[in-house]
Each structure stands twice: as structure tokens, then as C-alpha cells.
Amino acid sequence: MIPARTLPLIYSALILFSIPILSGDEKSSKDIQQDIDSRKSDLQSLRNEIKDIEERLHLKNKEAISNTEILLDLENKISLTEKLIRSLNKEERYISELIQKTEQQIGEMEALLSKLKNQLTQRLQYLYVHGRPTVLETVLLAEDWNNAIYRIKYMDVLAVHEKKLRKQMKQTLAELSEEKAKMVIERNRKTSLLNEKKQEGSNLEQDKKERKKILSIIKRDKGKLEKSRSAKSQMIAEMEALIKKLYTDKDAMKKREEELARIRAEQNRATTGNFAKMKGKLAWPVQGRVTGKFGTTRNPDTGVITENVGVDIRVKGGTAVKSVLDGVVSTITYIRGHGKIIIIDHGGGFSTVYAQIDNIKVHENEYVQMGNPIASVAASENNAPAKLHFEVWGNQEKLNPEHWLIKQ
Numbered sequence: 001m002i003p004a005r006t007l008p009l010i011y012s013a014l015i016l017f018s019i020p021i022l023s024g025d026e027k028s029s030k031d032i033q034q035d036i037d038s039r040k041s042d043l044q045s046l047r048n049e050i051k052d053i054e055e056r057l058h059l060k061n062k063e064a065i066s067n068t069e070i071l072l073d074l075e076n077k078i079s080l081t082e083k084l085i086r087s088l089n090k091e092e093r094y095i096s097e098l099i100q101k102t103e104q105q106i107g108e109m110e111a112l113l114s115k116l117k118n119q120l121t122q123r124l125q126y127l128y129v130h131g132r133p134t135v136l137e138t139v140l141l142a143e144d145w146n147n148a149i150y151r152i153k154y155m156d157v158l159a160v161h162e163k164k165l166r167k168q169m170k171q172t173l174a175e176l177s178e179e180k181a182k183m184v185i186e187r188n189r190k191t192s193l194l195n196e197k198k199q200e201g202s203n204l205e206q207d208k209k210e211r212k213k214i215l216s217i218i219k220r221d222k223g224k225l226e227k228s229r230s231a232k233s234q235m236i237a238e239m240e241a242l243i244k245k246l247y248t249d250k251d252a253m254k255k256r257e258e259e260l261a262r263i264r265a266e267q268n269r270a271t272t273g274n275f276a277k278m279k280g281k282l283a284w285p286v287q288g289r290v291t292g293k294f295g296t297t298r299n300p301d302t303g304v305i306t307e308n309v310g311v312d313i314r315v316k317g318g319t320a321v322k323s324v325l326d327g328v329v330s331t332i333t334y335i336r337g338h339g340k341i342i343i344i345d346h347g348g349g350f351s352t353v354y355a356q357i358d359n360i361k362v363h364e365n366e367y368v369q370m371g372n373p374i375a376s377v378a379a380s381e382n383n384a385p386a387k388l389h390f391e392v393w394g395n396q397e398k399l400n401p402e403h404w405l406i407k408q
Contacts, residue, residue: 027253028253028257028364029250029253029254029257032246032249032250032253033250035246036243036246036247036250039239039242039243039246040243042239043236043239043240043243046232046235046236046239047236049232050229050232050233050236053225053228053229053232054229056225057222057225057226057229060218060221060222060225061222063214063218064215064218064219064222067211067214067215067218068215070211071208071211071212071215074204074207074208074211075208077204078201078204078205078208081197081200081201081204082201084197085194085197085198085201088190088193088194088197089194091190092187092190092191092194095183095186095187095190096187098183099180099183099184099187102176102179102180102183103180105176106173106176106177106180109169109172109173109176110173112169113166113169113170113173257365260365260366260367261365263367274325274326274346274347274348275325275346275347275348275350275394276348276350276394278325278404279403279404280403280404280405280406280407281404281406282324282325282404282405282406283322283324283370283371283405283406284313284324284405284406284408285313285321285322285323285324285352285354285388285390286313286315286319286320286321286322286377286388287315288313288314288315288319288387288388289313289314290311290312290313290314290402291312291313291314291385291387292308292310292311292312292387292389293308293311293402294308294309294310294311294400294401294402295307295308295400296308309391309398310353310355310389310390310391310392310398310401311389311390311391311400311401311402312387312388312389312390313387313388313390314385314386314387315377315386315387315388316377316386317376317377317378317379317380317386318359318376318377318379318386319376319377319386319388320373320375320376321354321357321373321374321375321376321377321388322370322371322372322373322374323344323352323368323369323370323371323372323374324352324370324404324405325344325346325352325370326346326367326368326369326370327344327345327346327347327351327352327367327368328344328345328365328366328367328368329342329343329344329345329362329363329364329365329366329367329368329374330343330344330345330351330364330365331343331364332360332362332363332364335355338355338356338389339355339356339357339358339378340355340356340357340358340360340375340378341353341354341355341357342354342357342360342362342374342375344368344374349394349395349396350392350393350394350395351392351393352390352391352392352393353389353390353391353392353393354374354375354388354389354390355388355389355390355391356377356378356386356387356388356389357375357376357377357378357388358375358376358377358378358379359375359376360374360375361373361374361375362374362375392404
């Protein structure tokens with residue numbers, strides 16, 4: 001035996017599993033309160049974000065101050081290094097000038113020594129060729145005795161003087177060479193120190209460049225954070241204004257709901273018993289052919305048994321759906337397989353269900369009169385015939401709608 005399959009009972013499903021929705025833009029006070037709670041949560045999140053931004057800005061400010069102090073210290077060091085470099089350059093130039101003068105003096109001294117050496121060489125060559133004159137020869141060659149004595153003394157003095165002069169010049173030349181060597185060493189030391197200070201200055205300039213880059217990044221980050229803080233502050237102001245408006249809307253909706261509840265209660269009292277008296281007299285929600293009967297049916301091909309708790313009325317998509325009797329819209333929802341659904345409470349425990357609809361024109365808690373358009377039949381997919389599913393319930397029991405509707 002093939003097991004029976006039962007279609008979901010829409011009314012029962014609505015009680016247990018329905019997802020309530022509201023047509024139009026109106027929301028209940030409960031929905032508005034949920035919006036308020038959600039907005040408050042968003043508001044707190046924004047405040048937390050601003051607090052985080054403030055803390056990050058505080059850290060960025062501390063970083064900026066620290067790096068600015070380091071930059072000022074670097075600039076002071078660079079200034080001192082530049083002064084020292086200028087001083088070392090001046091000293092190096094001065095020593096170089098002294099070395100140049102000393103080299104000039106050494107050159108002059110060497111030239112003079114060379115000249116004396118040449119003169120001595122010439123004299124020795126002469127003596128070698130002619131021989132050194134004896135005292136007797138000097139006396140005989142002299143014009144007189146006094147001239148002879150003068151020549152002998154002159155030659156002796158000249159020899160002593162030349163010897164002494166050469167000695168002094170050699171000593172002076174040695175002293176100048178030694179002084180030059182000392183100055184060259186000092187200049188080299190100054191040059192080495194100068195190069196060291198130039199490298200130090202270059203390193204300081206590089207550090208300064210890096211610090212400026214860091215400060216630029218900090219400034220950029222601060223700008224972004226301040227922009228974000230400003231935007232979030234604006235969002236907070238707008239959120240607070242919205243929450244204030246939502247509270248106003250909630251109060252207004254609550255008053256309206258209370259009024260609707262009062263009206264509904266009065267209408268329920270007024271309509272209680274009316275539905276029971278309308279059996280076989282209710283107007284059809286749409287004019288069409290019933291293609292799905294109430295109750296259980298067996299498929300002749302598959303043997304599958306299905307249960308229909310209402311009736312299916314074939315009509316064109318977009319056909320207006322009307323309330324069969326006065327009542328209050330108790331539920332507007334959506335169920336997969338049945339689409340959008342409206343339930344109207346007619347009082348006395350009676351309700352009607354309208355499924356597979358679209359373009360809902362009423363709201364929950366809205367009072368509707370018999371014949372009022374409440375929606376339209378939803379267009380079917382794949383060019384299949386459209387249909388309205390209609391149910392009647394009495395005290396939570398499914399009733400055959402065709403027993404309550406006017407005979408066609």
C-alpha cells in the first residue's frame with residue numbers, strides 16, 4: 001500500500017512555524033522597539049569605535065611629540081656638526097697654506113744649498129787643476145804686503161763662513177722638513193676628523209629625513225583618524241535623532257495599536273455569531289473554477305493520497321481577492337509552497353485564509369469589510385494557470401469552504 005501524503009495545514013503551520021511580515025511600510029510598536037534596540041546597539045558600537053579612535057589619536061599625538069623632540073635634537077646636532085666641519089675646513093686650509101709656505105722655503109733653501117754646492121765644486125775643480133796657492137805664492141802675487149795679508153785672511157774667513165753657512169742651512173732645512181712632516185701629520189688628522197664629521201653629518205641628515213617621513217606618516221594617519229571620527233560623530237548625531245524619532249513613532253503606533261485593539265474587540269463582539277449564520281451565503285473571494293477540492297484525494301496514476309484543507313480556485317494572475325465577510329486582519333505572512341498569506345479573524349472563533357497572493361493591500365490589525373479588496377492572485381511560474389487557495393476555519397478546525405460559499 002502506498003503511504004498517504006498530507007499537505008501542510010496552513011492554519012496550523014501559521015500557528016507553529018509562520019514568519020510574520022507586515023505589508024506596506026508600517027511597522028508594529030514591537031517592530032519599532034526592535035529597530036530602536038538595533039539602532040542603540042549600532043550607536044554603542046559607534047561610540048566604542050570613536051573611543052578606540054580617540055585612544056589611537058592619543059597614541060599618535062604622543063608619537064608625534066616624541067618624534068618632534070628627536071627631530072629637534074637631530075637638527076641641533078646637525079647644526080653643531082656643520083659648525084665643526086666649517087672650523088675643521090678652515091683649519092685644514094690654514095695648515096695646507098703653512099705646508100705650502102714651508103715647502104716653498106725648503107725649495108728656496110735647497111736651491112741656495114745647490115748654488116753653494118756648485119760654487120764649491122767649481123772652486124775645488126779650479127784647485128784640482130791649478131793647485132792651491134801657497135802662502136809664498138800668495139805673497140809674491142800680491143801687489144804689496146798688506147794685500148797679501150788681506151788675501152790670506154779673506155780666504156780663511158771665506159772658508160769658515162761657507163762651512164758655517166752650509167751647516168746652518170742644512171740645520172734650517174732639516175728643521176723645515178721636520179716642521180712640514182708634523183704639519184702634514186696634523187693636516188691628515190684634521191682631514192680624517194673632517195671626513196668623520198662629514199659622515200656623521202650625513203648620518204644625521206639621513207636620520208632627520210627618516211624622522212620627517214615618520215612625522216609625515218603620523219600626520220597622514222591622524223588626518224584619517226580625525227576624518228573617521230568626524231564621520232562617525234555625524235553618524236552618531238543622525239542615529240540619536242533617528243532613535244528619538246523611532247521613540248516618537250513607537251508611542252504613536254502603540255496608541256494606534258491600542259485603538260485598533262479596542263476597535264477590533266468591539267468589532268469582534270459585533271460580528272460574533274455572524275459568520276456562523278452565513279453558512280452557504282458567503283460571497284466568493286474570486287470568481288473562478290474550483291480545481292482543487294476540500295478533503296483527501298488519491299492520484300489514479302501514483303496512488304498517492306493528498307489532503308487539501310481548503311479549495312483551489314483557478315483564475316487569471318492579478319485577479320482581485322476580496323474578503324468574504326467583515327473582520328480584522330490578524331496575520332500577514334509567508335510560507336514556502338503557499339507564498340504570501342492573509343488570515344482574517346471574523347470573530348466567534350471563525351477565520352478565513354487566503355494564500356498564493358501578491359500585492360497585499362491591507363495591514364495587520366486592519367478592519368476590513370465584506371467585499372473589500374485585500375490582495376491579488378499571484379501569477380504562477382512557467383505559464384501554469386494561477387489559482388487562489390482559500391480555507392475556512394472554525395475554532396481551529398478545518399471546514400469545507402464550499403459549504404460556506406454561495407453555490408455557483
